Amino acid sequence: MGEILDLAHVRLTDRPLAVCDVDDVVLEFFAPFQLYLESLGHRFLPRSFRLHGNIVSATDETPVEDVRVSQLILDFFEAQEAWQTPTTDAIAALKRIGAEADVVFLTAMPPRYTQIRRRLLDSLDLTFPLLATEEPKGPVVRELHGERDLPVAFIDDMAHNLHSVGEHVPECLLIQMVPPLDIHKLAPPAAPHVVRVGDWTAASQHIDSHFTGTGAKA
Ligand SMILES: [Mg+2]
Structure with a gap:
């Protein structure tokens, strides 16, 4: 869409990074x-x-x-x-992850709706930084994470977003959150290097072990 994505307001600390999609991952879509x-x-x-x-x-x-x-x-x-309402366990899981890591929301939406989504997430006490763009997600995560020697994870429901991040950030743990919806049975499958989970409990376990270096990637 040619819109410049402003990453300047996202300040990362020296902690692992979890980049998280919003629609059908944090909010029901x-x-x-x-x-x-x-x-x-x-x-x-x-x-x-x-x-x-x-x-x-x-x-x-x-x-x-x-x-x-x-x-x-x-x-x-x-x-x-x-x-839109939160997906099951999303708020508690993200708050727990956010206590040990930086969390950034990366939502595939025209940037002009950012403030509306910001308000909705804030009303749920999900105050992590939010980026809205229709550009491929891989280059955005690459730019965010840079060459930092810290664990990084990406959570999304769409295979093409997960593949994009995997291409640009090969060290990233890729988690596909598959919504319990019939429509997703028609979705193109993700590649084998993507970890497929059905809920935030399973996602959290994979993220925890990746961030603490105690678990296998998949
Ligand atoms: Mg989504």
């Missing part, structure tokens, strides 16, 4: 987005792992045009405070 669609007379049909082409009229299943789908996603980001 897909389930409330479906409710949002239904409130507007639309419906998502789980035919493939994409929103465009699969959102239809609830009454006659006429497909919603691509430009309108793109706008619905943006409108949902605008309205997120009324719809």
Whole structure:
């Protein structure tokens, strides 16, 4: 999108770094987005792992045009405070991780919605720094972490984000948080070097052992 991502406000300490996606990792996304669609007379049909082409009229299943789908996603980001709630155990897990490590949220969202998301996360007492960008995540994590000789972990639900970070930050522990949603059964699988977990309890265990050097990577 050509927007310059400002990393200057993110101050890291000499502790391990956990970079964490937000949608469907820290905040529920897909389930409330479906409710949002239904409130507007639309419906998502789980035919493939994409929103465009699969959102239809609830009454006659006429497909919603691509430009309108793109706008619905943006409108949902605008309205997120009324719809999105934390995923199970996310708040407690992140606070515990954040006591021993730096945590940075890296969310795939147009930067102009940063303040809305900031408010929502703050209202949940999740005050860790937040970066919103539509650029690939790997270069962002590389720039954040630099060449520091400290453990780094990245948590996301999307395989392409995990692969991007793995390419640019090969030393990073990659954790795929797979939401308990039918739609994710249609998602492209992550490569074998990505650790797949179903909840924050399992994610925390992998992150802890990576940060303390006591566990295997996968
Ligand atoms: Mg996500």
